[in-house]
Amino acid sequence: MATVLILGAGVMGSAFTLPLADAGHDVRLVGTPIDAQTIDALRQNGVHPRLNAPLPRNVRTFHHHEIGQAVSDEIELIVIGVSTAGVTWATDLLAPVLPGPRPVMMLTKGLDTDGKNIRPLTDPVAEALKCPTGGVGGPCIAGELAVRRDTSVVFAHPEEATLRRLLDLVAAPYYHARPSRDVVGTEVCAALKNFYALGIGAAVGMLDRQGGAENGAQMHNIAAGLFAQALLELRQINALVGGSDSSVHGLAGTGDLYVTVQGGRNSRMGRLLGAGWRYSKAKAEKMKDETVEGAELALSAGPTLENMMREGALAKQQMPLTCAIIDAISRDHEFSVDWQRFHYAH
Template sequence: MKQKVAVLGPGSWGTALAQVLAENGHEVKIWGNHPAQIDEINTYHTNRHYLPDLKIPESIQGCKEIEEAIEGADAVLFVVPTKAIRIVARQFNEAVKNKPVVIHASKGLEQDTHKRISEVLAEEITEENRQGIVVLSGPSHAEEVAVHDITTITAASKDEDLAKYVQTLFMNQYLRIYTNTDVVGVEMGAALKNIIALGAGALHGLSYGDDAKAAIMTRGLAEISRLGVAMGANPLTFIGLSGVGDLIVTCTSVHSRNWRAGNLLGKGHNLDEVLDNMGMIVEGVSTTKAAKELAETIGVQMPITETIYKVLYEGKDVRQACTELMLREGTFENEFTLE
């Protein structure tokens, strides 16, 4: 059934998901706060800064005002950077006139509060202004979804019916959606894998090989699982799409901003140079700080995250940081038991 969907955030992932929705026959409006970008979408049906080779379906309407984008929407998809989630949610809550399904496809933890994105949305959007909240996440690159590469991701919600609604909304011959009720696990996996991808990129920049790549991904998954389970996640989520799946795709691809940023760090660039070079948000940088602080607060050991934090925020030499990480006191591989 044709639905009206508003996409808030015309970055690469927001644009790719808007294309999916339009190709699935839905009425799609996309909102952004850069007027020139919206003009480009409406006039030329392109978004060259984010997806230079994509011709956007002409049925997608760009909107400069959030009120116009969300008017009468059955579902509203948030795809803005983590740091902007709270302010955009407030704008939405003030402007919305009906009760749409709220979906988010962003990946990160809020600074200072260390809250997951669905928690921020639940705080800022009153219950009378939303049917519920669904997380859309998993191993995906906008560049590949845009050209119809086969991709599988997860729609997670405490309300299984809403997860199935989002599954139906997005699923087609190249994008397969699975449902999940473990919102905590899906969001934690999505956020924390960006930290490990920074490390994987740094190892590549230092010219380390496949053994090192396997080591950081495997031990990184152990850290993600430890913190996620401590937050109440189902441990099985981390061997699924939002855990090991998202970790693989983010730690091994040049499409990954976090991997590319880590690669530049490994080659000797400082953080300011890296961020200037990227020209886009690198979620793993802020997530590293939030995750380190959260882990310290609840007493979870995350040595890889702590090491990456020292490189990012304390200026520690990357190669020396790797050496110190390797020379830590020996431990048992399975540090904790999952009940």
């Protein structure tokens, strides 16, 4: 039996307790300040209020101010499942209490940018905690994992021996984790899938705006064209940062993008954009209290991506969907794509 600490009691961090707990491990779930009501609810009846499902009984819960009680020498793995904006808070909380270097896995998705360069979020976490850090990617809807639906994911970690041990830890019959040493590619795909889901989700909004056809035709052609273009552009960014092409075409890229487009906050925002809403109005009136990860990434990484295009590191002519999403989010323009630039020869 191993002892695993998960920081972040949102839907994904909490759902991740299941394969660990079902494999017989001691799982300690620590909430952030915004998870206080969730931790209280779990302590009262064991049911996660947002997942609408019970967590295993061998999951122990802690408020963030109880971190000292949750951390011990027995901890074998640290899992970070906070929001992207909360990563620095998480490392500040963990660093003083860690008993020494431990493997860290990121459920949190995001990129670290400085206006000129892009790197995976695992890099600043590894620097802050002085721990080898990897990430989990692939198509995993938390609500499905919470009821033990079969789920295929990628575990990426820089250390081969650690990677093998991590796969042993999550050996539940419904959780199918596959190994990868491509931490960069896994993390880049995991972050940008939210960004591109905004553009692909716009197809449904275009249908809302235009209205149904007399013969009942939908807009699957448009959605498929947007999906294919997203993969072309994702491939370019991933290659530039140093990720493997296989991650784009596997679970971390294509698989995760597909499931993200099926539902969730990013595709819902995309639908609003496709229907003609400006981002600021859609966020304020329709999704005020929700974090839209793809939009947050557009705001934070957009300037760096545009600098890369200006300097020629990325070919702007080949990035029409990226440009359209950045314009819609960062400049509050109406979402509009230049179809003549789509599927440019790469």
